[in-house]
Amino acid sequence: MSLLQVEKVSKLFGSLVAVSEVSMNVESGELRAVIGPNGAGKTTFFNLITGFFRPSAGRIIFDGQDVTALLPARRVWRGIARTFQITEVFPELSVYENLRIPVEVASGFRLQPWLSHEADAKIRARVDELLAMGGLADKAARLVGELAHGDQRSTEIMMAIALNPRLLLLDEPTAGMGEQETFEIIQLIRRLHKDSKLTIVLIEHDMRVVFHLADRIMVLDQGKFLAEGTPQEIAANEAVQTAYLGKAA
Amino acid sequence: MPKFDKRAGNVLVWVLLLSAPYWMPAVGSYVELGSHVVVFALAAMALNFLLGYTGVLSFGHAAYFGLGAYGTALTIKYLVPSTPVGMLVGILLGTAAAAVIGPLIVRLRGVYFAMCTIAFGQVFYYIGFQWFSLTGGDDGVSAWHRMPLDLGFTSIDILNNPKAFYYFVLFVFAICVGLMAFLLRSPFGRTLIAIRENERRARFLGIPVDRHIWMSWVISCFFVSVAGTLFALMNNFVDPRALRWDQSGTFVIMAVLGGMRSFWGPLIGSAIYLVLQDYISSHTENWMSFIGLFFVLIVLFFPRGVLGLVRRKVVT
Numbered sequence: 001m002s003l004l005q006v007e008k009v010s011k012l013f014g015s016l017v018a019v020s021e022v023s024m025n026v027e028s029g030e031l032r033a034v035i036g037p038n039g040a041g042k043t044t045f046f047n048l049i050t051g052f053f054r055p056s057a058g059r060i061i062f063d064g065q066d067v068t069a070l071l072p073a074r075r076v077w078r079g080i081a082r083t084f085q086i087t088e089v090f091p092e093l094s095v096y097e098n099l100r101i102p103v104e105v106a107s108g109f110r111l112q113p114w115l116s117h118e119a120d121a122k123i124r125a126r127v128d129e130l131l132a133m134g135g136l137a138d139k140a141a142r143l144v145g146e147l148a149h150g151d152q153r154s155t156e157i158m159m160a161i162a163l164n165p166r167l168l169l170l171d172e173p174t175a176g177m178g179e180q181e182t183f184e185i186i187q188l189i190r191r192l193h194k195d196s197k198l199t200i201v202l203i204e205h206d207m208r209v210v211f212h213l214a215d216r217i218m219v220l221d222q223g224k225f226l227a228e229g230t231p232q233e234i235a236a237n238e239a240v241q242t243a244y245l246g247k248a249a
Numbered sequence: 250m251p252k253f254d255k256r257a258g259n260v261l262v263w264v265l266l267l268s269a270p271y272w273m274p275a276v277g278s279y280v281e282l283g284s285h286v287v288v289f290a291l292a293a294m295a296l297n298f299l300l301g302y303t304g305v306l307s308f309g310h311a312a313y314f315g316l317g318a319y320g321t322a323l324t325i326k327y328l329v330p331s332t333p334v335g336m337l338v339g340i341l342l343g344t345a346a347a348a349v350i351g352p353l354i355v356r357l358r359g360v361y362f363a364m365c366t367i368a369f370g371q372v373f374y375y376i377g378f379q380w381f382s383l384t385g386g387d388d389g390v391s392a393w394h395r396m397p398l399d400l401g402f403t404s405i406d407i408l409n410n411p412k413a414f415y416y417f418v419l420f421v422f423a424i425c426v427g428l429m430a431f432l433l434r435s436p437f438g439r440t441l442i443a444i445r446e447n448e449r450r451a452r453f454l455g456i457p458v459d460r461h462i463w464m465s466w467v468i469s470c471f472f473v474s475v476a477g478t479l480f481a482l483m484n485n486f487v488d489p490r491a492l493r494w495d496q497s498g499t500f501v502i503m504a505v506l507g508g509m510r511s512f513w514g515p516l517i518g519s520a521i522y523l524v525l526q527d528y529i530s531s532h533t534e535n536w537m538s539f540i541g542l543f544f545v546l547i548v549l550f551f552p553r554g555v556l557g558l559v560r561r562k563v564v565t
Binding site: 071074088 | 431435436437439440442443446447449450451452453454455456457458461
């Protein structure tokens with residue numbers, strides 16, 4: 001059974017149809033890319049999966065259970081974590097604190113007025129582990145707002161990982177990055193996917209990133225499903241070429 | 250180094266507070282002003298739990314401050330002539346009202362939240378003003394006074410001995426402030442700071458934001474109603490002005506003046522506000538315009554308040 005089943009979801013903003021009857025199945029352990037020209041509805045589609053918006057129609061099934069009506073926080077508790085197109089972190093807190101908060105929430109301590117020594121030690125160990133995994137160990141004490149864009153991105157991704165998600169959604173993880181930073185983020189995503197067997201869905205503009213990473217690709221155009229397949233199939237697909245080249249020409 | 254600075258700051262604050270009745274007369278002041286500063290510091294720090302550490306501005310905290318004060322005054326006057334019982338009733342009254350009103354407003358943000366807190370605050374003001382048979386209306390609740398503390402083996406005369414009352418107020422203040430510091434250092438406290446820093450991120454880390462704001466609101470109103478009970482005891486009197494929106498404004502001014510990102514900021518704000526008021530009002534009736542001017546200057550040039558300025562100096 002698929003980990004995530006999106007069944008014909010639509011989202012209307014007034015008379016504007018942002019997403020129209022899009023379906024998608026993501027298998028456990030898969031890395032899926034969602035691509036499409038600007039305004040194709042990719043981010044809106046993400047927002048429907050994570051509960052930022054409620055779909056106007058359609059259903060979202062996660063791990064066999066209908067989550068269509070759940071609030072964002074409850075979807076996180078079920079195991080859906082995300083990052084944003086414009087990095088969302090806690091800029092005036094240190095990298096360490098940025099990671100500590102999700103670790104505590106994921107450990108079920110969000111209402112805890114105090115921590116035992118063992119619990120505190122466990123949390124610290126987990127934060128250290130995440131810092132190392134994200135290549136942020138030497139920047140733990142820095143305020144996130146002072147870091148370079150790439151490091152802020154890594155922090156945001158590690159915050160999502162701190163939640164122990166079963167599904168990770170990345171909205172344009174390499175947007176606005178230079179060559180080196182893009183390369184490092186690709187390495188990070190690849191490690192998470194290959195080593196931790198994490199299921200990932202990502203939106204991306206950079207085709208090198210997509211063809212490098214993705215197991216399967218789904219293409220959206222003007223809010224509608226256009227095509228789906230392996231990177232080779234998508235590269236050879238005429239409808240996809242027209243959608244992209246049509247824009248470019 | 251910063252850790253040492255923080256500890257040194259804490260020690261300095263407590264030494265000054267504990268020794269206040271001995272040095273205040275020496276600098277031409279009086280012990281009652283010290284009690285006044287501590288009571289308002291507690292109110293402003295309670296507000297700052299919500300404003301500075303959760304990022305939510307309430308302009309209606311006077312309602313819960315005033316409910317604490319009225320609960321205490323009416324209990325001592327009509328029901329049980331006991332200071333602790335009066336305080337307990339006042340605190341319960343203020344906190345219960347906040348807990349009930351909370352769910353109606355926690356979904357609002359920014360100006361809308363602030364406006365709704367004013368509106369609910371004014372409801373209590375008009376009740377206090379109009380319900381003459383119980384509250385005495387504009388005349389307030391008078392003809393009662395705080396009772397000496399009976400500890401069984403001994404009794405502390407907080408009624409006639411201003412120093413004893415100051416230390417009683419400081420004792421309550423210390424418990425409340427200790428609790429606030431404890432909560433802010435906990436995982437729960439960090440979720441509040443997360444909401445202040447970036448609500449969207451907090452929500453998508455699995456924090457039910459509205460519920461946590463409600464909790465922060467109730468905790469904040471609990472502490473402000475404690476301050477309200479002390480306020481009534483201090484004056485042996487309470488009138489509807491304790492409930493009015495400009496009273497709420499005073500708490501906000503104190504918090505912002507002292508520095509709402511600093512734990513002790515509102516205490517500094519309360520001290521500056523009340524000492525300025527005490528000094529200027531003995532020269533002119535228009536003391537408020539001077540405090541207003543001072544406030545405007547602070548907000549324009551030192552948006553992090555007086556303590557924020559001091560801290561930046563220490564860092565650089």
